[in-house]
Amino acid sequence: MTGVGYSDLLAALAPETALVLAAVAVLFVDMGLMRSAPLRQRFLTACAVAGLGCLVTLGILASSGAHLRFLDGVLVVDSLTQWVKVFLVVLTLFTAGISAQAEFTEHVGEYFALVLLATVGMMFLVSTEEILMIFVSLELTSLSLYVLAALDKRTRHASEAALKYFLFGSVAAAFTLFGLSLVYGLSGATNLTGIAAGLRAHRSDPLLAVAVVMVIMGFGFKVAVVPFHLWAPDAYEGAPVPAAALIASGSKVASFFVLAKIAVLGFAGVEGSGAWGQLRAGWLPVLAVLAVGSMVLGNLTAIAQGHLRRLLAYSAIAHAGYVLLGLMAMGYPSQRSAALAAVLYYVATYGLTTVGAFGVASVIERVLGNGRIDALAGLSRRSPLLALCLMVFLLSLAGIPPLAGFFGKFGLFTAAMGADPAGLGLLWLVGIAIAMSTVSLYYYLRVLKQAYVVAGDEEASRIVVPWTDRLVLIAAAVGVFLLGALPELLLGPLARAIAGGNGF
Amino acid sequence: MDSQLSQYLPVLMLAAVAVAATAGMMILSMMLGKLGRRSKAKDTAYECGMIPVGNPTPRLSMRFYLVAMLFILFDIEVIFLYPWAVVYRRFLEHPAMANPILFSMVSFLGVLLVGYLYALKKRAFEWRN
Numbered sequence: 149m150t151g152v153g154y155s156d157l158l159a160a161l162a163p164e165t166a167l168v169l170a171a172v173a174v175l176f177v178d179m180g181l182m183r184s185a186p187l188r189q190r191f192l193t194a195c196a197v198a199g200l201g202c203l204v205t206l207g208i209l210a211s212s213g214a215h216l217r218f219l220d221g222v223l224v225v226d227s228l229t230q231w232v233k234v235f236l237v238v239l240t241l242f243t244a245g246i247s248a249q250a251e252f253t254e255h256v257g258e259y260f261a262l263v264l265l266a267t268v269g270m271m272f273l274v275s276t277e278e279i280l281m282i283f284v285s286l287e288l289t290s291l292s293l294y295v296l297a298a299l300d301k302r303t304r305h306a307s308e309a310a311l312k313y314f315l316f317g318s319v320a321a322a323f324t325l326f327g328l329s330l331v332y333g334l335s336g337a338t339n340l341t342g343i344a345a346g347l348r349a350h351r352s353d354p355l356l357a358v359a360v361v362m363v364i365m366g367f368g369f370k371v372a373v374v375p376f377h378l379w380a381p382d383a384y385e386g387a388p389v390p391a392a393a394l395i396a397s398g399s400k401v402a403s404f405f406v407l408a409k410i411a412v413l414g415f416a417g418v419e420g421s422g423a424w425g426q427l428r429a430g431w432l433p434v435l436a437v438l439a440v441g442s443m444v445l446g447n448l449t450a451i452a453q454g455h456l457r458r459l460l461a462y463s464a465i466a467h468a469g470y471v472l473l474g475l476m477a478m479g480y481p482s483q484r485s486a487a488l489a490a491v492l493y494y495v496a497t498y499g500l501t502t503v504g505a506f507g508v509a510s511v512i513e514r515v516l517g518n519g520r521i522d523a524l525a526g527l528s529r530r531s532p533l534l535a536l537c538l539m540v541f542l543l544s545l546a547g548i549p550p551l552a553g554f555f556g557k558f559g560l561f562t563a564a565m566g567a568d569p570a571g572l573g574l575l576w577l578v579g580i581a582i583a584m585s586t587v588s589l590y591y592y593l594r595v596l597k598q599a600y601v602v603a604g605d606e607e608a609s610r611i612v613v614p615w616t617d618r619l620v621l622i623a624a625a626v627g628v629f630l631l632g633a634l635p636e637l638l639l640g641p642l643a644r645a646i647a648g649g650n651g652f
Numbered sequence: 653m654d655s656q657l658s659q660y661l662p663v664l665m666l667a668a669v670a671v672a673a674t675a676g677m678m679i680l681s682m683m684l685g686k687l688g689r690r691s692k693a694k695d696t697a698y699e700c701g702m703i704p705v706g707n708p709t710p711r712l713s714m715r716f717y718l719v720a721m722l723f724i725l726f727d728i729e730v731i732f733l734y735p736w737a738v739v740y741r742r743f744l745e746h747p748a749m750a751n752p753i754l755f756s757m758v759s760f761l762g763v764l765l766v767g768y769l770y771a772l773k774k775r776a777f778e779w780r781n
């Protein structure tokens with residue numbers, strides 16, 4: 149603990165501390181003061197407390213210039229991790245916003261406390277370079293998310309989704325832990341740079357291959373890539389909408405960031421090659437296989453879906469495949485910073501878009517009673533705002549300029565194209581990605597056609613969007629549009645933060 | 653690389669034996685179980701010759717689960733407190749470590765205290781309803 153006092157540590161961890169205090173506050177406000185209040189009021193109050201906590205945390209993140217590297221990477225706080233934490237807290241804030249009108253559970257305080265604790269887990273996940281801390285914070289996130297997914301006890305469907313998510317997740321955690329223990333056994337270090345140094349002597353060890361595959365399997369579950377995606381459609385469809393939104397957005401931002409850290413920093417030197425015709429063992433070809441599987445299967449299966457949230461789940465699988473391209477580009481040192489900026493821009497805007505899309509789904513499901521795509525008929529007449537927001541989010545997911553999804557994909561694909569110094573090695577992956585995003589346009593437009601073109605029931609009344617949902621949806625839609633029209637707003641600070649960091 | 657792999661030969665053998673034994677038992681019992689006469693008495697669970705009574709999966713009160721969880725919570729607290737108490741005085745000899753060693757445990761206990769208050773408020777400690 150040389151040179152770092154307890155007060156320095158507390159200053160660096162002020163955002164996390166604020167969120168934990170907010171979680172405790174929301175728990176006790178709900179249980180102490182609001183116990184006999186009607187459910188609606190309890191949700192609104194708890195949402196206000198949680199939202200306030202998020203805003204305070206954002207304020208701390210924006211004002212503190214804390215830089216800390218504690219115990220060889222157990223805790224790493226620099227401007228890059230601060231930026232990722234800002235994304236996470238904003239996504240949590242929006243998640244809290246779309247839960248303000250919910251009524252799926254009586255455990256209101258617990259619900260919001262778990263949302264905040266899951267976010268704390270994600271924040272620790274992004275600011276550590278030590279495998280033990282990574283595992284502990286991963287578990288904090290996962291355990292909170294399992295409970296969140298199971299909070300809706302009204303339908304069997306939701307319980308089934310929660311059980312699937314839990315069982316898949318715990319098995320994946322076991323794989324991660326086993327993989328990490330093998331990595332430790334081979335390298336004798338628990339911090340990522342030490343692991344990279346220790347692995348140098350074991351590059352051709354078959355155990356290393358097992359370890360790499362197992363670690364990637366565990367994280368492959370978290371980010372829902374084929375073939376570890378089977379939980380995603382059920383969990384996205386059955387879990388309470390805001391919980392599903394958090395699983396689909398914040399959890400992914402954090403998981404991709406830490407997966408990139410493990411692969412690039414920890415497995416440095418065992419990249420192998422994912423170039424066409426020259427596949428060599430390492431983590432790049434593993435990611436290549438996962439990426440191809442996710443892009444093809446995710447996009448093709450999404451076409452057949454009749455439920456909006458299930459469609460979003462398969463589209464999320466496809467998007468995870470695109471992000472893996474960016475991760476692969478990070479395996480080539482020449483493109484590392486550009487690819488990292490592209491990946492972070494992509495996951496941040498993707499998270500924003502997804503939370504927005506889930507927000508639309510939550511309003512629609514509350515009013516219509518189900519989330520089927522057929523039920524969207526006539527939406528543009530019943531609620532122009534909802535239809536417009538849905539259009540912005542889905543077109544951004546499809547990658548239509550000037551929305552953020554286009555620049556995200558553009559950045560990822562150019563990073564992947566320029567990655568291989570020996571030529572266009574990753575071109576085959578980019579080709580598949582572009583072909584598959586064309587496919588994705590079809591199913592996104594099918595939803596929009598239902599909302600805009602197909603005439604609905606003439607008698608149907610207008611849909612009233614509550615002000616909390618309206619606030620979140622408009623903010624998310626404006627954000628998606630602004631970040632797409634002016635990508636420098638986010639890419640500039642990200643590039644500066646990456647340049648000022650430790651090469652990651 | 654070969655020597656590395658050959659270290660794991662016993663593991664492979666154990667795995668093969670485990671799979672063979674399990675599969676053999678299942679297949680044999682499936683094949684042999686179909687032979688011979690069956691009766692209701694033969695199909696009941698074997699309870700040392702006693703006639704089985706009652707439901708094999710009785711419903712237990714959720715309170716047992718709560719008690720178990722609370723036990724784990726406070727058990728873990730003690731597990732962390734013991735080694736902390738052992739090294740506490742040695743840390744105090746270094747002035748720079750005096751504050752961290754105290755406050756890290758205080759914050760840990762603070763979090764546990766919140767959990768305790770929560771359990772209290774939720775009436776987890778009341779056995780009767």
